Structure formats: C-alpha cells, structure tokens
Amino acid sequence: MPGHRMPGHRKTGRRMADAGGATRTRGWIGLIFVLLTMLLGGYLANAWHLLGRPLDRQGAAQVVEVKPGESLEKIRRCLIADGLLSSKAPLLQWARLTGRDRRVRSGFYELSPAQSPREIMEVLVRGQMLQVRVTIREGLTLSQTIACLAEALEEPYESFQEAASDSIWMRSLAIPAASLEGYLYPETYQFELGASPRTVLGAMVHACLDWFVGERQRQADSLGLSLHQVLTMASIIEAETAVSDERPRISAVYHNRLRRGWLLQADPTVAYALGRIGERLWQRDLEVDSPYNTYKYKGLPPGPICSPGLESIDAALQPLEGCRDLYFVARGDRTHVFSRTLKAHNRAKHSLR
Numbered sequence: 001m002p003g004h005r006m007p008g009h010r011k012t013g014r015r016m017a018d019a020g021g022a023t024r025t026r027g028w029i030g031l032i033f034v035l036l037t038m039l040l041g042g043y044l045a046n047a048w049h050l051l052g053r054p055l056d057r058q059g060a061a062q063v064v065e066v067k068p069g070e071s072l073e074k075i076r077r078c079l080i081a082d083g084l085l086s087s088k089a090p091l092l093q094w095a096r097l098t099g100r101d102r103r104v105r106s107g108f109y110e111l112s113p114a115q116s117p118r119e120i121m122e123v124l125v126r127g128q129m130l131q132v133r134v135t136i137r138e139g140l141t142l143s144q145t146i147a148c149l150a151e152a153l154e155e156p157y158e159s160f161q162e163a164a165s166d167s168i169w170m171r172s173l174a175i176p177a178a179s180l181e182g183y184l185y186p187e188t189y190q191f192e193l194g195a196s197p198r199t200v201l202g203a204m205v206h207a208c209l210d211w212f213v214g215e216r217q218r219q220a221d222s223l224g225l226s227l228h229q230v231l232t233m234a235s236i237i238e239a240e241t242a243v244s245d246e247r248p249r250i251s252a253v254y255h256n257r258l259r260r261g262w263l264l265q266a267d268p269t270v271a272y273a274l275g276r277i278g279e280r281l282w283q284r285d286l287e288v289d290s291p292y293n294t295y296k297y298k299g300l301p302p303g304p305i306c307s308p309g310l311e312s313i314d315a316a317l318q319p320l321e322g323c324r325d326l327y328f329v330a331r332g333d334r335t336h337v338f339s340r341t342l343k344a345h346n347r348a349k350h351s352l353r
Contacts, residue, residue, distance in 0.1 A: 050089045051118045059083065059113030063130060065194070068106040075104065079111070079120070089117040100125050108193040130193040136204070138309035139238045141277055142181040145307060149200055153191060163197040173205050182231045182304020183208050211313060219317040223255075232300045233316040234308035239268035239277060243335055247315035252323035253338070262326075264294035272305035 062082055066075055076092055079085035094117075095101040105127035111120055134152040136145055146160040163169065164180050175183050180201060185208035191200055212220070212227050220230050237250050257264055271277045273290035286293070292301040308316075327345035328336040331352060339345040 047090045051094055052116045054114050054116050055086045056113035061110050061112040064109050064111050066104060066106045066109065066124065072101040072104060084111050084113050085117055085120065091117045091121060095121060131190045132193050133188065133190055135188040136186045138186040139306045141306050145184050153193060153195065155197060160197040163201055169198060173202060175205060176226065176228045177303055179303060182235050182307055184307050186307045186309050211310065216317060229300055230316050231304045231308065234312040235304035235306045236266050236268055237315050238308040238312040239306055244311055246336060247312055248318060248320040249323055249325065249338060250328065251315040252319035253325050253328055255319045256326055261298065263298055266294045269294045269301050269305055277306060
C-alpha cells in the first residue's frame, strides 16, 4: 500500500554497505600483505646475497683464535676489525636462526676475506682448525723432541715438559715406564695449532704402542723381552748407526753380549748419561757413575736413550740370523767394522786410528 514502509528495507541496505566496506578492508589487507611479502622477500634475498659475498677476493688469509666460551657477537666484531667480514652481513641473525651460534668450536683457524660469511661460519662450526705439520726425526731425545714440538706448535717448552713429567697422566697412557723417553714415535704428524701438550704427546705415544701388536709382540715374547726392553735396545741401535743394513748386525752383537752376560759397552748410553748424545766421548767419560753407563753396569740400561724408528725396532726384534760377532768399531764414515774376537777387534781399532 502507498505510504506503507516495507519491513527490513533499511537493514538490507545496511548489510550491503557493510559488505562493501568489508570487501574494501580485505582488499587493503591483501595489498598490505603483498607489499610486506615483497619487502620481506627483498630483505631476505639481500641478506642471503650479503651472506654469500666475500669482503675481498684478493685479501690475505689470517690466523684467528676463537677462545673457549667466546660469544659469536664478540667473534663477529673481531672478524670485522681484522678485515675478514663485512659489517653489513647479517651473520649473527642467520647463525641464531639456524642454531649455528651455539655450535662454534674454539681453536685456531686460518680465515680469509676471500671467504663468504657463510663459508667462514661453516669453518667455525665444523671445527676446521689450522693444522700444523710437524716432523720428528729418529734418534731425538725426549728433551729434543719437546723442543721441536714447542717451536712448531707455538707453545711454551715448559708446558710440554710439565705434561711429560706428570706421572699420573703417564700412567693413564699404559706405558711400562716412568718417562716418555723412547715412547714418542718419530713420524710426520698433523696437529691442530693450539692442541694441548697432553693431546700431542698422547698421540705420539699411541703411535709407538700401535706397532707392538701381532707379529712384533710374538717376536718380543720369543726373545724374552718386554716392550720396554725392546724400545731400550732399539734406541741404542738407533743412536749407533744411520745405515739401515747395519742395524740387524749391531742388534746381533748386543744380543750376543747379553746372552753371555757381558757388558754392552755401548758408547751412546754413556753419552746419554752425560747429556751429550751424538758427541764424541773420551776415555775419562767412560768412568761416569750412572746406570746408563753400560761400561760399568751389565745388561740393558734402565730405559731408552732416544726415540727409535721402526727400522731400529725391527732390528732389535730380528737380530741378524747366524751372526756371532761380539764387537764393532766405527770407521768414521758412518759404517762399522765387526769382529768375533777381541784380538780382531783390537786390530780393527788400530788400523782405523
């Protein structure tokens, strides 16, 4: 009817107005979301780009120390100060997001500005520490070996000396001796720069003990010799000659003298007692009162006098078969004249004067 208001007409209009507003709101939200996504995507892309870009591809490498307990933030500041890392690279944020900040290992590293921040971080997490190559030659005494290690690994000599004199720690190595003398196997090693003296010395002892398994252990048993006695004999052989072919024969001379109950009369043991390994001895030196003076005391000395190599160890275990020599004298050219009798030995000495 004319003039009659239809029920619900105003409510329907209101709904239409509300629907239009909601549509516009959703549109704005969608637009904002797209913009934020674009901004975030751009930020992430830029961050990833910075993490993959080296600071200086021509830059020189440097040795960097990461100390135990050092925070990644402090490490980052040091890397920036050393010219290894860009301050713009979001290394800390990325490391925290991925959990890498809690996996950095302490130690010495060789890092370069030619590495990207991601590569630097992976080196620190994997613990790819700077390696030092150390060659310990045969025939070095304990003190000489420690001096070489201290110099190569840039550690105080006293630190190695302290470890080598720690009787409790040495017992943990299961060596049948009160000293590491003779048990530091001469070899070329790769050690981490900053490795502790106990880690280094322990590795060398284990390298030595690893040779005494299987056949070598059976050979020692057949000779009635302990590991300690084998190393002691081998160390004397090592100090006597550098000529490989002579080692089994020198070993035979010592074994022959031991079986007869004779004095070994080995000059290197006297030199060791005097602290003069490798030096010339005089007649008066043979009077030194020391258990290492094999001109005074029968049998093997108390322990090794240097670190023998594998050739000398095998010579101690395998003396020249059928050899009945009891004497030898140096020619002066690193070789020796061997004799079965004292008379022949004296003739050889006289002819070599």
